[in-house]
Amino acid sequence: MSEVRIFRVPNKLREKILKSGGPRALEILAKAEENLAEMRPPCLEIIDELIAEIVGGYGRGRRKGDEDFLRLYTMSAQIIDCAAPVAELEIDKAAFFLCELVDRCGARDQWDWPAVDVHIDALQLLRLDLSSLPPEARQKIFLGLKQINDKFKAREAAEQAAEPAPLAAIGMADG
């Protein structure tokens, strides 16, 4: 192995940030929130388009049997990309769980459609205005998604535990 170098690098960012005369954190946060609010309509529009495409390609009664894992994963990830200006809807959480689910289904090359349906329903419900969906109902949605995620994780762990150890790991590689 070649030489390992460990050294300190000057933190120029710190010097610049702490230069006197800047505005207060409160002020710049308010300005950033204001800027972000301008992004709300276009982001909601994109999220609506993505949900419509997800429902159209992967929803109940729309599936044709050739559904692509990567396409659904990408669309869910795109919802997360656009979610910052509408953070209060928490739609990114449902999209995150859908990414988790599709990632796992892809690894098995097998869809779990009932689970996908629950996630698509969650996306559509969370897209509603806050006034249309009480906080308790939102919490129930997240709890349901988490339970599905936990179920998949537990199943994976059980399968891994049941797998026979490789010969090398139990000292039998050399016969």
Add this chain to the structure above:
Amino acid sequence: MMKPTPNTRINLDKISVLLIDDNQQSLDILGQVLSGFGVRQILKCESGEEAMKIVTRQVFDFIMTDGTMPGMDGYEFIETVRRLQNQPNAFIPILLITGHARESQVHRARDCGANFVVAKPITPKVLLDRIFWVAKEDRMFVETDTYVGPDRRFKREGPPVGTAGRRKEDLPMELGQATTPNLSQDQIDGMMKPMKVNL
């Protein structure tokens, strides 16, 4: 340097930031937040390849890159930047942004050389906090055959068990080894829990 309070004064108008994300909307969101923070020099790129050309020409104070992108992704971009020779950008703070990290990407995120990994959606408060994290960064920089970037160990807990350690301050393996058996849970509880005494 402390966590920012609402009244902490922060001067971001002189810093230059490179943003990389293949999603235009995501780039716009980050740009709007940074612009609200008063950052004037923001350069946006939609691919790792394009960003590589820029970092060899222009020096930044700070880079934020998405992890998952077609072509050169954020992980590869950071690894490549960290190995640039005679280039100030090789040592600057880099934040890796992820929407959802796939199982296969979790280790890459840890090992690519990013200073921090930040989960989307990025709200102004979260981003300001992370910028402060980066600004107060004091970890040593490590260069090995397999890794270049800030020391991945955040805590000073010594080197992994059974290894000699590579930091100057790491103690020799002979020191600090346990000389007696581990305490049982009852013994530990006995030291920690206040006991009721009847007099």
